[in-house]
Amino acid sequence: MSILIKNGVLHVSGAQAKIRGKGQERPGFITDYTLLDIETTGLSPYRDHVTELGAIKVRQNEVVAEYSKLVFYPRSNRVPAFITNLNGITEEQLLSEGIPVKDAIIEFRQFIADDIIIGYNVNFDLNFLYDLTKKFKLPELKNDYVDVLRLARAYYPHQHNRLLDCLQRAGIAEVEEHHGLADAIATKKVYDDFRGHFDEELLKQARAKVKNLDLLDKELEAWELGLHNPVANKKFVLAAGLAMDKAEAALMVTNMGGLVQAMVQSDTDYLIMADQKFFSKNHPDWLQAQKYNQTGSKIKRLSESYFLNMIAEWARN
Structure with missing residues (x-):
């Protein structure tokens, strides 16, 4: 029996099936991947909805395919006002321009396939996507991933590290669009900027932040x-x-x-x-x-x- 964290993944004897079986985080720089970004009605995959799915497929560091769809659900598609103010997405737009969530997640899961996934604060996106693949009995989203936020925290320590912050610091853009495909493309630009500036020591620091802990061993330090x-x-x-x-x-x-x-x-x-x-x-x-x-x-x-x-x-x- 044990409760431990290995390479960022929680393992709990007797209850592992209750935990999302997402892949393992692998901080680093690769040239073949799918980079994704989603928009939602809120922060909780238990009560909020996906409104937009966006992704780019990258091979040898070049974009070879794109995916962008608005999404609607069988019942409620209400979008809070603050979300509409953020990204302009409305309930009316979802219903008139979107596709059914089941169709969308089937297409999106096929688009991702077996690629390593990249994203900014990508665990947020993966929670929604993992739950949707499970709901519609699709292959679970167990792909390993790179979180560009992890790299940002190593490159810009002790600073706020929103995607917008990284875009502005690198002189890439002054605004964040808050749309799936546009933000996926912007995240690739940040990732490529880090690729050109990271050294082995910075990468080592980023990897060291991935947790490895025995939660039953002792009281944890601050x-x-x-x-x-x-x-x-x-x-x-x-x-x-x-x-x-x-x-x-x-x-x-x-x-x-x-x-x-x-x-x-x-x-x-x-x-x-x-x-x-x-x-x-x-x-x-x-x-x-x-x-x-x-x-x-x-x-x-x-x-x-x-x-x-x-x-x-x-x-x-």
Whole structure:
């Protein structure tokens, strides 16, 4: 039994099937790949939608094919106003110019094929795409990938590193278009700029930032936890029936700076429930949490899958 991070990938004995089986991050410079960028209605693949898919296929560092499609869903296609203000995409545009999401993800999965994937903060994109391929029973998106953001953090340490920042610093562009294909092309320009400036020491620094940790070994240091640790200073209750070993899960939370409580209390932050029990109306722990919430507590319930993928995203950060 174990819970560890190997080359940025979270491994949890007994519960691995609950974690997105994405590929491994491989910081470096290659000449054959697919570079992608997507637009969405928000940040969560659990509740938000893809609105646009964009990608370029690159061979010997030259673009040989492009993909760009707007996407609509069978039911709601509402686009929040702030997203429309950002990229100009509207619900009306999706319905009039887009193609059905099933058709889009089939085409996009075929376009990517077995290529190594490149993108900027590409884990964001991969979460949405992985879930869609799984939903429509397509080959899972297990392709290895290069995250250009990882390279940016090595090249521009201690600075804000949005795609726009990199475009402006390199004199490539003054604005980011926030459209899939356009941003994919812009990301390639940033990637090529890094290719011309990186040395072995910078590449070594980037690769060293990919996490390799035994989460059951000891309490992690602040530098190991980083700034986006989802567990730090939070109080958890682990309900019965979880696929992972509860004692190991509790030790993991403790080593990551959180606290596991034996039962739901007024100051509990998260109740972690077995996937099959998540929507139960009579779960005793959730009933107790609701009582506390009625008097001012803010206890949230998370499914085991959601919780593990939250940790997995931190592992890849």
